[in-house]
Amino acid sequence: MFLYEPTRPASLQVAEALAVGAVFSIFLIITSKFEIRDGKIFLQRSKAFMFILMGLLIIRVAFRAFLGKDINPEELSGMFFLLAYGMILPWRIAMYVSYRKIEKQLTNSDERTILSVKQEPAPYK
Numbered sequence: 001m002f003l004y005e006p007t008r009p010a011s012l013q014v015a016e017a018l019a020v021g022a023v024f025s026i027f028l029i030i031t032s033k034f035e036i037r038d039g040k041i042f043l044q045r046s047k048a049f050m051f052i053l054m055g056l057l058i059i060r061v062a063f064r065a066f067l068g069k070d071i072n073p074e075e076l077s078g079m080f081f082l083l084a085y086g087m088i089l090p091w092r093i094a095m096y097v098s099y100r101k102i103e104k105q106l107t108n109s110d111e112r113t114i115l116s117v118k119q120e121p122a123p124y125k
Helices: 010-032 049-065 075-120
Strands: 034-037 041-043
Touching: 010 049, 034 049, 034 075, 041 075, 049 075
Parallel strands: none
Antiparallel strands: 034 041
């Protein structure tokens, strides 16, 4: 996309788009939680997820209407791409960190279970 000259935003616009994306990612990070079911890790469904996506769509349309007067459409498309990337990257990093933390808890609880089973004395005959 950015090989096409008109879609390349200026450096300051790149920083702005990434920063706004990082701010919006906070909503996704807060509503994304993992849970352990049957010894496996799953992402909990969030009821707020659809509302967040709809809110982001409304904000994007509003930004486009407001900024579309000052910035050409190709450059604005590049900025929205960067905004989405700036939102997804911190969210995915936070999800990975959270997953690793839950995975470590799961592993520790499995090790404790194995140790308690091994340490039980054999029945006396």
